[in-house]
Amino acid sequence: MLKRRMATHSIVLRFAVVLLFVATARSHAQTGNPDPPPAAAEPSRGATAPVSSVPVDPGPVDAHSISLDVRVTDKLGHPISGLKPGDFTLLDNKLPGKILDLHEVDASSSAAEPVQVVIVIDTLNAEIDTIAREREQLTEFLKQNGGHLAYPTSLAMLTDKGLKMGEISTLDGALLQASLDDPNSELHFIGKGAHYWETPARLQWSIDQLAALAAFEAKQPGRKVALILGPGWPMLPFISVDVTDKQRRWAFNYIVGLNNSLREAHLALYVVNPFTLGRIDPFYYESYLKGISNVNQATFPDLSLQVLAAHSGGLVEITGLDILGELNTANRDAYPYYSLTFETSPGAAPNEYHDLHVAVDKPGAKVRTSAGYYSNVQYILPAKRN
DSSP, X not given: OOBOTTOOTTEEOOSGGGGTTHHHHHTOSOOOOOOOXXXXXXXXXXOOOOOOOOOOOOXXXXXXXXXXXXXXXXXXXXXXOXXXXXXXXXXXXXXXXXXXXXXXXXXXXXXXXXXXXXXXXXXXXXXXXXXXXXXXXXXXXXXXXXXXXXXXXXXXXXXXXXXXXXXXXXXXXXXXXXXXXXXXSGGGOOOOOTTSSOHHHHHHHHHHHHHHHHHHHTTSOSOEEEEEESSOSOOOHHHHHTOOHXXXXXXXXXXXXXXXXXXXXXXEEEEEEOOOTTSSOTTXXXXXXXXXXXXXXXXXXXXXXXXXXXXXXXXXXXXXXXXXXXXXXXHHTTSSEEEEEEEOOOOSSTTEEEEEEEEESSTTOEEXXXXXXXXXXXXXXXXXXO
């Protein structure tokens, strides 16, 4: 059994986001919190309400270089191995970037830290019947290959109480199954389903817990893959039509913080969405995949789990009933990958967005990695009142 490095028992990773923009905040005499989404109602059953919180620490953007985890596959999704630095090109805001280092990482790489997999069951944004189906197929996943898992794996649950982290990371599926079945375990909690809270409150609470997960994983070495079981949190597209300047500041701060912190933590998100007919279009998020370069562009759908997953270099998988199959697909994406380090461009303006495009000179090659980064990060404060 592999103990989770720095893991704690039943961690409620609530508001670890206070780490946000620490370096920037120190340079400002004025402090303040961005405004939450509109009408963030108190939970109706006594759980702690998501208060107006600050976004996550985006992590420092190195003055000279940034490292990316790059996944390269063929048209069928099979990994392409054996690539050399000369096979790669990188564009930073459409300008050629200088690749400083590139090497392939696979399970046989003796110097590499093993990829860590964390499976998150979202009990806050899914219906009860969906959660039950997820747990059934998760059980099948943990029993495969005689219970031997491919990579060190841990479990977590997104609940109305916060993000509950299992205390172990292990190759033994039976141990993880026991933690799910144990009535005294935090991971045994099922939840009340997607109608428990008003949607704006669920949006903010869910984002806060993702920020906490990123902060936790940033302290762990190596690449991390988060397989999140659920449809994701509310996108609030109709509210976004009339979003206020204060709400745009709130959204933009989180967009900057989450995108940078996921990259700094080497954490790729995989959405395993058990979609069924009659629900919101599962591909609606694709309208919001363009990077956000300034606060006036920021809307709530830009913070959807699906958009964040795509920007992290992960995948959005629409599963239907085949949750087991999609878990296996996402799990196989852990190895191999390429570690690419490139020279950064200095930011000319605060919170300057850098669109990244990595390409491989091989027919049919598909590349997934971080979609971009923000340089010269500064916290966007509320406007002063006269």
